[in-house]
Amino acid sequence: MSFVVMFVAAWLSSFILYSMNKSLSVAENVFVYLIILAIGLNISWFVAEEFKLVDITRNGLSYTGFLIYRTVTFPILYVIMLNAAFKSGKTAGALLSACAVVAVILSLNGLMLFYEAFIYKKWNLFYDAVIIILLQAVSYGLLKLYRKAMYRGGDVR
Amino acid sequence: MILWEHFDRNEWYVLLMLIGSYAAVIALPRRIPAHLLILSLVWGFASATLLDFTIGGGMMDFYKVNDSNRYELTDVLTYLMFAPFGYFFIYGYELLNIRKKTLIYYILGWTVVGIGVQWISEWMKMTQYQGGYRYEYNIPVFLVIQTITGLFYGYLRAHPINHENKRETPG
Numbered sequence: 001m002s003f004v005v006m007f008v009a010a011w012l013s014s015f016i017l018y019s020m021n022k023s024l025s026v027a028e029n030v031f032v033y034l035i036i037l038a039i040g041l042n043i044s045w046f047v048a049e050e051f052k053l054v055d056i057t058r059n060g061l062s063y064t065g066f067l068i069y070r071t072v073t074f075p076i077l078y079v080i081m082l083n084a085a086f087k088s089g090k091t092a093g094a095l096l097s098a099c100a101v102v103a104v105i106l107s108l109n110g111l112m113l114f115y116e117a118f119i120y121k122k123w124n125l126f127y128d129a130v131i132i133i134l135l136q137a138v139s140y141g142l143l144k145l146y147r148k149a150m151y152r153g154g155d156v157r
Numbered sequence: 158m159i160l161w162e163h164f165d166r167n168e169w170y171v172l173l174m175l176i177g178s179y180a181a182v183i184a185l186p187r188r189i190p191a192h193l194l195i196l197s198l199v200w201g202f203a204s205a206t207l208l209d210f211t212i213g214g215g216m217m218d219f220y221k222v223n224d225s226n227r228y229e230l231t232d233v234l235t236y237l238m239f240a241p242f243g244y245f246f247i248y249g250y251e252l253l254n255i256r257k258k259t260l261i262y263y264i265l266g267w268t269v270v271g272i273g274v275q276w277i278s279e280w281m282k283m284t285q286y287q288g289g290y291r292y293e294y295n296i297p298v299f300l301v302i303q304t305i306t307g308l309f310y311g312y313l314r315a316h317p318i319n320h321e322n323k324r325e326t327p328g
Contacts, residue, residue, distance in 0.1 A: 031199060067211060
């Protein structure tokens with residue numbers, strides 16, 4: 001069941017990103033996606049494989065669901081958040097989209113726990129929330145730096 | 158996390174490749190805008206990380222990078238070493254003025270380069286295959302990654318945006 005849940009979540013997040021009015025350029029969207037993908041992969045590796053704080057299922061289908069979540073859904077949610085934040089142009093709107101993404105990711109992690117795709121050994125949802133918020137700050141900061149490089153030149157792709 | 162198990166030829170190989178590839182990034186005349194240079198480096202780093210953590214680790218674990226299955230500092234340097242190759246791909250794309258009809262030859266050429274680099278990397282003990290993974294299985298990986306890179310860069314070239322599209326920062 002966790003595979004189905006994660007597949008639907010990946011499909012839904014991709015479709016929301018596709019259909020929303022984006023305020024980031026294609027290059028910016030891909031930049032945020034890749035940054036969060038690379039950092040998220042490293043964090044999940046440290047938490048699960050290096051420090052063994054979380055057990056990840058060895059069931060093939062559930063593990064595929066986890067890979068889909070880690071590779072597609074998780075970074076795309078940050079891309080959606082930043083598009084929504086920049087579109088609103090106000091602090092309140094940005095905070096609202098950030099809080100919504102925290103809630104969605106924690107809910108998805110809760111579902112993965114419920115379906116035993118993850119087992120938290122020395123870990124909990126609070127630590128998840130801390131990492132999600134830190135990554136939000138990192139993605140926002142790096143996007144601002146990227147924008148500086150992007151709009152310094154003339155013709156932008 | 159450990160620094161390395163034994164500082165031997167794979168560590169020397171990673172360090173020399175790292176220095177050589179970044180020196181080339183700095184030394185090459187600029188042909189693409191700064192933001193695309195950054196994006197291509199991030200693309201190279203992220204794709205290497207994604208592949209290593211997906212098929213080279215976890216449940217599949219088809220190859221070992223450097224001396225052990227543990228996370229080493231040399232592993233981070235290895236992923237950083239792959240970052241400039243994203244840039245070299247884009248650089249060559251511009252240098253050779255690649256178009257739709259020539260993209261296939263360009264990708265095939267890079268696949269040959271990739272096979273060569275992987276062969277040297279295996280010889281230098283940077284990658285060690287396991288679990289029935291064979292050397293030639295890298296070819297589909299190269300084809301998929303390079304095709305996505307080529308098509309995406311072609312899209313970016315065809316759809317430039319202007320300064321007016323810049324949105325204000327929230328807050």
